[in-house]
Amino acid sequence: MWQxxxxxLRPQGLEIVTVALDARGSETAGPWIxxxxxxxxxxxxxxxxxxxxxxxxxxxxxxxxxxxGMIVRPPEPAHPRRPAYLDRAVGADxxxxxxxxxxxxxxxxxxxxxxxxALRDWAWSERGRESRYALSPDEVIRRSRPRPVEEAxxxxxxxxxxxxxxxxxxxxxxxxxxxxHRLQPTNWTYRRDAWSLAGADREAVxxxxxxxxxxREGVESYYPPLRL
Amino acid sequence: xxxISPSVPVAEFERVTGWLxxxxxxxxxxxxxxxxxxxxxxxxxxxxxxxLAMPLVHDSGHGLWALGAEAGGHALQxxxxxxxxxxxxxxxxxxxSSLRGTKVVLVAWASW
Numbered sequence: 576m577w578q579x580x581x582x583x584l585r586p587q588g589l590e591i592v593t594v595a596l597d598a599r600g601s602e603t604a605g606p607w608i609x610x611x612x613x614x615x616x617x618x619x620x621x622x623x624x625x626x627x628x629x630x631x632x633x634x635x636x637x638x639x640x641x642x643x644g645m646i647v648r649p650p651e652p653a654h655p656r657r658p659a660y661l662d663r664a665v666g667a668d669x670x671x672x673x674x675x676x677x678x679x680x681x682x683x684x685x686x687x688x689x690x691x692x693a694l695r696d697w698a699w700s701e702r703g704r705e706s707r708y709a710l711s712p713d714e715v716i717r718r719s720r721p722r723p724v725e726e727a728x729x730x731x732x733x734x735x736x737x738x739x740x741x742x743x744x745x746x747x748x749x750x751x752x753x754x755x756h757r758l759q760p761t762n763w764t765y766r767r768d769a770w771s772l773a774g775a776d777r778e779a780v781x782x783x784x785x786x787x788x789x790x791r792e793g794v795e796s797y798y799p800p801l802r803l
Numbered sequence: 804x805x806x807i808s809p810s811v812p813v814a815e816f817e818r819v820t821g822w823l824x825x826x827x828x829x830x831x832x833x834x835x836x837x838x839x840x841x842x843x844x845x846x847x848x849x850x851x852x853x854x855l856a857m858p859l860v861h862d863s864g865h866g867l868w869a870l871g872a873e874a875g876g877h878a879l880q881x882x883x884x885x886x887x888x889x890x891x892x893x894x895x896x897x898x899x900s901s902l903r904g905t906k907v908v909l910v911a912w913a914s915w
Contacts, residue, residue: 577910589906592899594889596913601892603914608892616897618889620911622805627871628885630878631911638909644900646882653910698906712882719879722872724858731804731860731871738805738867747864764913771915 576655580691581615588642589698591615596623596634596764598737598772622737623764627730630720633763633797637690639697639709647697647709649719652798654687661685676786684798693803708803718802729759740772749773749780756781760788761796804870809848809861816846820870821886822855829854832883 581591592615595604600621608617625631629638629650637653640646665677693708700706710718720726736751752769759765766788770777778784789797804819813824822829824846829838838854841847848868852859858871873880887899887909899907 589908590902591908591910592897592902593910593912595892596911597915601894605892607914616902617892618897619892620889624804624889625887625909625911627804628878628887629909634911634913636911640884640899640902640907640909642904642906644884644903646879646884649879650911653908694908715882716877716879719877722874722876722878724856724874727856727872727874728858728860729871731858731869734805734871735860735862735867735869738869739862739865742865744865747862751862764911767915768913 576611577615578611578613580655580694581613584695584698585614587698589694592618594618594620594625596620596625596631596768598622598740598768603771621741622734623730623768626733626762626764627727630722631764632720632759632761634767637694639694641709645712646715649710649715651690651801652684652686653690654685655691657687658685672786679786679789679794682794684794684800686801689801689803725758726762729755729762729765732758733762733765736769753781761792763797806848806868806870807866809868810845811848812845813840813843816851818888820851820855822851824851832881832885834881 577591577593593613595618597604597619598621600619604619631650635653636650638646638650639648661681663677665674697706697708732751732754736748736755739751740748752765755765756769770781773780806819817823822831824838824840828835829851836854838851848859848870852870856874858874860869860871884899889897891897
């Protein structure tokens with residue numbers, strides 16, 4: 576999805592670097608990347624290192640870094656285009672659960688047009704910091720996610736869960752994923768990746784589901800409205 | 804950040820965490836925090852965890868240690884982009900700093 580924007584904005588001096596937060600790495604992310612045939616760097620982050628480094632908690636998230644290596648926008652929802660699932664009609668035969676899930680998805684803040692317009696403005700600016708969307712250093716830090724010790728500890732548990740899963744120790748991995756979820760309930764990459772590993776058993780294993788968690792935490796926790 | 808021993812060679816600690824043990828302390832980018840190493844060659848994870856305010860979690864059943872994120876303050880404590888070294892989908896190592904001089908949008912996504 577990002578290749579199209581990359582083709583448009585690379586001549587202006589902007590590069591896109593995608594990072595796949597897939598605990599199974601290339602095994603699951605690889606086919607998607609191959610299909611997209613990206614010309615930009617396409618990285619694999621099985622342990623969700625970028626969550627710990629930048630404060631990312633959901634996908635898609637974007638971080639802007641200027642020519643001097645300074646962060647000018649901290650992590651925020653980064654949709655390159657309006658996802659097709661927002662316009663999907665609810666089937667007449669949809670179950671109440673399915674209907675509730677689709678309605679919740681449609682209530683999410685997804686602001687692709689505004690995000691891409693800001694990105695174009697920044698890409699076209701003479702030097703990145705001259706765009707009004709490039710934030711001051713104080714504002715970048717202030718807008719980045721507060722990091723209490725619980726959330727800092729969740730990163731260690733998620734990394735252990737991923738490492739143990741990769742070693743085939745699935746039961747032990749699940750214990751660490753549960754700890755990560757308990758310590759940082761609003762880190763959706765920790766939740767969704769662990770749920771995906773559990774497949775059809777996800778609700779039995781983790782005792783919860785996407786709808787219940789998004790309702791509990793609120794759609795603004797899932798994708799906060801863009802503050803451009 | 805996973806380790807298989809509670810005591811780690813300095814070079815490995817730097818490769819995994821980005822923090823280099825120097826005489827003046829542990830340093831990364833424009834930041835240094837006070838740290839006294841037992842010797843010049845190794846970093847004790849428990850001491851580094853305390854110095855960096857990074858929680859250390861040990862899985863004794865599998866002999867693994869993990870350092871979490873820096874606690875306190877905000878996720879970003881400096882606007883200097885931290886070094887990020889990850890494999891690309893072909894398995895080749897990539898460093899974010901190789902794009903210095905270019906505007907970069909780092910985009911996190913997933914297949915799930």
